[in-house]
Amino acid sequence: MSKTRVGRWSGRHLLLAAVLLLPNLVLLVVFTYRPLLDSIRLSFFRWNLGSPTSSFVGWDNYVEWFTSSDSRTVLVNTVIFTGAAVLGSMALGLGLALLLDQKIRGRGVVRSLVFAPFVLSGAAVGVAFQFIFTPNFGLVPDLLRSLGLSPPNFYQSSAWALFMVTVTYIWKNLGYTFVIYLAALQARRTDLDEAAEIDAASPWTRLRKVIWPQLRPATFFLLITVLLNSFQVFDVIHTMTRGGPYGNGTTTMVYQIYQETFVNLRAGYGATVATIMFFALLVVTLVQVWLMERGRRE
Amino acid sequence: MSATTAPHEHRGVLSQVSGYLAMLVVVLVIALPLYWIVAASLKERPDIYTVPVTWFPDPVTLENYDGVRHGVPFLDFLRNSVLITTVLTVVQVVLGVLSAFALSFLRFPGRTVVLLFIIAALMVPSQITWISNYALVAQLGWRNTFAGIIIPLAGVAFGTFLLRNHFVSLPTEIIEAAEMDHAGALTLLWRVVLPMSWPTVIAFTLITIVNEWNQYLWPLLMADDSSTAPLPVGLTQLQDAEGFTNWGPVMAGTVLTMLPVLVVFLVLQRHMIKGLTAGAVKG
Structure with missing residues (x-):
């Protein structure tokens, strides 16, 4: 120009x-x-949603959040859900992409099938999997019973309910990581593969030394996008558990914002949780971008 | 895609077999839940509640699809979904194209600042905007109106970013040639830039359709009844109304909520995947 x-x-x-x-x-x-x-x-006010008056309370809301045992549960839930969603969908997506990165009949159909859940409404997927995990006559309990296992009650146990929403979210999100990894695999330099083949490198060495480094941009991209997306999941949790059982069994930070603001009407406190979440996500993203830039320069 | 896979062809039989095996597992894990909800939606009521489960609907019945309309006004939700999705998609694509065009081809002071300002909006999670936007919209008396659902969702950060990345990658010779012809800026957009950008515009359009169809929390906060609520919100109301005692219509409603976007995806998936993978591969 x-x-x-x-x-x-x-x-x-x-x-x-x-x-x-x-x-x-x-x-x-x-x-x-x-x-x-x-x-x-x-976030510095006590304010009930819809109320004409509010009062300045300084850091009180923050002190409350950081000291309440409720938020400890919420934080643990958020870390487990996000961590499992990121690691689970990235590992499974990569594995699947590696296996399907070869000329196989029917690969196109499988690619469409794996990607399809990603475009579905999260609310609808939540309702569907609530049915699938239903105690007694649900599909998952039935399959577990036919394997000789006694199925847990996915509705009544906090740990299993969290497992249920996490698995559901990974099912919905897997197609995204898979498609990105597959595209990255197919854009890589295949001449390096051939060189490795001639050197008779083992498949594991080839994956680690030849393929993995070339997937680095895709991995960083997925780390950022999947982390941001799974941190913000609302629809699956709302339709499956309403954040329960026992009040906060599957409540994540995003769900806590909704619950405090629009159910308990404590909008000031809800804004506090939102603000904490915003800065946490900002820091995590900036660190990731910084790592990515450093990795690119090396 | 097939051109780059050539070297993999003469890889061992073992990896072929493991590939097929993986495909089989994947098909089961992904397809079984989808089959299960479709099957349930076609079952008679007692067949849904059997232990062990009934694998095939026998007899096949459509009464659950009829039941959807009795539980809640499902057709109203469908109409609202179509309306909200259409308006938001048109508005976002138009705003995205215009913003990206201005930021790529027009020269004006502060252009970089405006670009950064728009991209930075991607870093603001929607959750932090709920509370204040809810208060604002309620104050305006826009709850239970389409304006209240649509307008707060209409700003375009991602699309501007995606389209601008594409626009600046267009060959400058063609654009400079068009300038020589003294083509006006909008003629340049319409005659030169857009015809070279349809794949990206279509990809963004598809991503927008899917996102807006699946929009859940904001309409849930905005819409109390079937006058404005879209399908996912309607499905929740159906779930509340029929709940655990009558899963048949709930599953039928779930299938109906999923189906339109699934059809759009199956027909146009190639374009959509292209949009999602853009920028991810090369970093």
Whole structure:
């Protein structure tokens, strides 16, 4: 782009650019940035949703969150759910992509099938799997019984309920990691594979030394996107357990925001949890981006 | 895709076999739950509650699909879903194309700042916006209106980012040639840029359709009844109404909620996957 072009275009197109960009910018300011700042402000208030009055309470909401045993459960749930979702869907997606990265009849059909759950409504998937995990006449308990195992009650035990929502989410999300890894595998330099084959490297060595390094950009991309997405899951949890059993058995931070704000109407406290979550995600993402940039330079 | 797989062809029989084996397991794990809900939706009520389970609906009945309409006004939810998804998709694609065009081809002071401002919105999780947006929309009296559901979701950060990445990758010679012809900026967009960008625009359109069809929490907060609530919210109401005592209609409703987006996906998946993998592979 030449310098002259800059001069020629800048005057003529300022007005046009403003007209084209303004609607989108106004929407982002009013419905993304304004509520972001407003929520941070609200996190310092005691305010019941819909109430005309609110009172400034300083850091009280934060102190409450960081000291309550309820939030410890919520934090543990969030870490387990997010960690299992990230590791589970990435490991399974990679394994599947490696196995299907060869000329196999029917590969296209399998690829469509694995990816299909990703486009389904999370709420509908939640309702479907609630049915599938139903004690007694559900599909999963039945399959476990036919294997000679006695099925746990997925509705009544906190640990098993968390297992249930996590498995459901991985089922829904697996197609995404699989498709990204498959695309990365197929874009790699296959001449390196051949060199490794000639060197008679074992499959494991080839995977570790030749393929894995080439998948690095895809892995970092997935780490960031899958982490952000699974951290923010609401629909599957809401439709399957409403955050229960026992009040907070499957409540994650996102679900806690919903529950405190829109069920308990403690909007100030809800805003506090949202603010903590926002800064936690921001730090995690920035660290990942920093690691990615460093990895790229090396 | 097939061109790059050539070297793998003469790999051992073992990896072929393990490939087929994996495919079999995958088909079972992914397809079985889908089969199960379709089968349940076609069963007579007592057949759903048997232990051990009944694998095939016998006799096949459509009464659950009829029952969906009795539990809740399902057709109203369907209408709302179509309306909300259509309007949001059109608005987001238009705003995304216009924003990305301005940020790629127009020169104006502060362009980089505006670009960063839009991309940074991707870092704001929607959860932190719920509370304040809910209060604002309620104050405006927009709850239980389509405006209340649609307008707060209409801003485009991801699409602007995706389309701009594509626009700046277009060969500059063609665009410069168009400028020589004194083509106006919008003519340039319509005659030169868009015809070279349809795959990306279509990919973004498909991703948007899927996202908006599946939109759940915001409509749940905004819509109390079938006058504006979309299908996923309606399904929750059906779940609450029929719950554990009558799974048949709930499963029929689940199938109906999943089906439209599944059909769109099966027909156009190639375009959609292209959009999702863009930028992921090369980093």
